[in-house]
Amino acid sequence: MNEKISEAVIRRLPKYFRYLSDLDSLGVERISSSAMSKGMSLNASQIRRDLNCFGGFGQQGYGYSVKNLKNEIKKILAIDETYNVVIIGSGNIGQALANFKDFAMEGFVIKAIFDIDSNRIGKTINNIKVRNMGELEGFLKEETIKIGILATPKEVAQDVADTLVNGGVTGIWNFAPQDVKGAENIYVENVHLSDGLYVLSYYMKEKNGKKED
């Protein structure tokens, strides 16, 4: 069923998931698409269309069961599974990600952090050991690691990505300021933080228009 879903819909799913998780933790059991529409600032027909891509889940006049819908979206996003993760690079971004509380909660288990900096190797971040980059290949042979997070300088990003893929990683989340390529059956999510700043700039102008001097 979920073969031909557009990327735009997929990229909205985490937002639904967060919203429904919040409702669930507040004890809300059912929600209408119009209430969701208000809470999420999405229009109600968009919400119905999005959720219909996955076969609905709603009942006319009764709205959606919060828990069911949350769990279905969790399944669709495949975050009902557990993934072992490594982080490459323990600079600011690597450290920030290692300290994220949400990851472990959603089944992303960070098994190790790798770095080349001898001042960092051997230390721990959020109880996760920082290991020598030279150990990465061996580590990937011993452990089943599905996701690699790249937080390296751009010069080495592609080389590290290749090592990860050769070691059995099938998903790369890349924060290096240089897009990397995977291979067939490998999915790469290249992050461009500054894109958000450009979008902010656009909407600031839209909102203030010519009133601004």
Next chain:
Amino acid sequence: MNEKISEAVIRRLPKYFRYLSDLDSLGVERISSSAMSKGMSLNASQIRRDLNCFGGFGQQGYGYSVKNLKNEIKKILAIDETYNVVIIGSGNIGQALANFKDFAMEGFVIKAIFDIDSNRIGKTINNIKVRNMGELEGFLKEETIKIGILATPKEVAQDVADTLVNGGVTGIWNFAPQDVKGAENIYVENVHLSDGLYVLSYYMKEKNGKKED
């Protein structure tokens, strides 16, 4: 002309901008939508439709002028202007953002970083002074700051956002793990880093399907 452009198009514009900037720096002068399509992994008709939202810029049979198109998109995104920025919070995320090289290049000038931690106050990050949070209100009165970047714990995020808005900030880029609200004419871009991880998880499953054990 650019009144009713969908958010999906706006969110693709930074990608066009990055792509065209790369071409431009490599000396490429003209590009066809089909070449852009390959380079950007977007389909060509999508590209033509996107760019038509802003009045075209292409010439049948000649493709697009890289420099013109880049500059037009820059104008649309309003990143041809200069913005003064403050960062609130000098933890990992705040530091990572303060060290971003792209920002200054695109006219985002970080004027100060604020923190409550006495170990950090007075230090500099990337030549930008870390100031005492208590000075924020006064600083906003003296300087014209348009953008505030929130990299605080979630508990204080909304309070700090309110202070920024009262001090004349019209755009907030929020990295705190708690959505904040602005006010009329204020645009808030709430960042949810982990959304990218969920999308990664979805596409890993899509790509590997049932072949994975």
